[in-house]
Amino acid sequence: MTLLITWPDTGPETELRRTSDPTEIQAALAPVGVRFERWPVRDDVPADAEAGEVLAAYRDNVERLTAQESFTTVDVVSLHPADDPDWPVRAAAAREKFLREHTHDDDDEVRFFVSGSGVFYLHVNGEVHAVLCEKGDLLGVPRGTAHWFDMGIRPSFTAIRFFHEEEGWIGTFTGSPIAARFPDFDTISTIGTEPAVCP
Template sequence: MSSLTVYHQSSPDVPNKVLTHVEDIATTLGEVGVRFERWQASAPIQPGASQDEVIAAYRGQIDQLKAERGYATVDVISLDRKHPQKDELRAKFLDEHRHGEDEVRFFVAGRGLFTLHIDDYVYAVLCEKNDLISVPAGTRHWFDMGEFPHFVAIRLFNNPEGWVASFTGDDIASRFPRLED
């Protein structure tokens, strides 16, 4: 189940609120400029589907986002516990960073924890199958795929180079809960 846990940055052990209804999550995140939606595939997706098959199943929603926000590049990332670089990839995303463009992810399968650091608050967003999150450019955040990752996500970019991060050097990510497997 998708969830949003909001903390004050000084209280990583005591959440201010925990939300599990999609509408409440979307409203709360919308108040800080983060888009959160639920999507459904226009065609069934089989396990092991190719990148082209996954993108085709969500073509209508992808085209709408590209038209609205000018995204130029779309790809699919798929990770599971057998991925040979899972530990390196997890470590890369766990430190607080920001991007010069929106970070848009749609979870086709599995789950991941996006944690956003906005002003004095930390928003931990557990994204699961059918969740779309769009983190605005410049937002400090980190991502945890868990010790035993399992997710397939569509990624949209303005930058043809794809994922380019600027790390903040702040250790805040180490003080907040991570994704429990």
């Protein structure tokens, strides 16, 4: 279930918004320059499909977006639980890299979820928008926007990534501890669409 929750950046004690409606999510994020789209999903693409198969399956939308935004590089990133004794260590290291607030000085961060899920946290204009993205969701975070990403303690997702710069992902970390104040992926992925009611 795709979900948007917005809080003041002082903490999650007060919810300003909670919605799972894609139209409402798009409308809420557009004023801060964040792109949100839903693409038709391909159920014939396995969660662990090879990059070439993924890109071929979504070729039309990939080519459309690449032409619109002049992206120079498109690739596929995939992280799924494996029968590998090193997997927990690799998964924890991957999670830690993106879990600290950062910006991108020279590129947008654009991801389309082919399978699985993850939460993007956007820190903009005194608010934090947590966007739980799932299969079929595309999110574009504009360059310079403070954000972080959580894939949970057992990451499982495949995503298409779009870049303007050939160097790929380059983050500038803000040094802020803000990410620790907000619910993580594992908490957000288990809550419902209705806002909590305070007694």
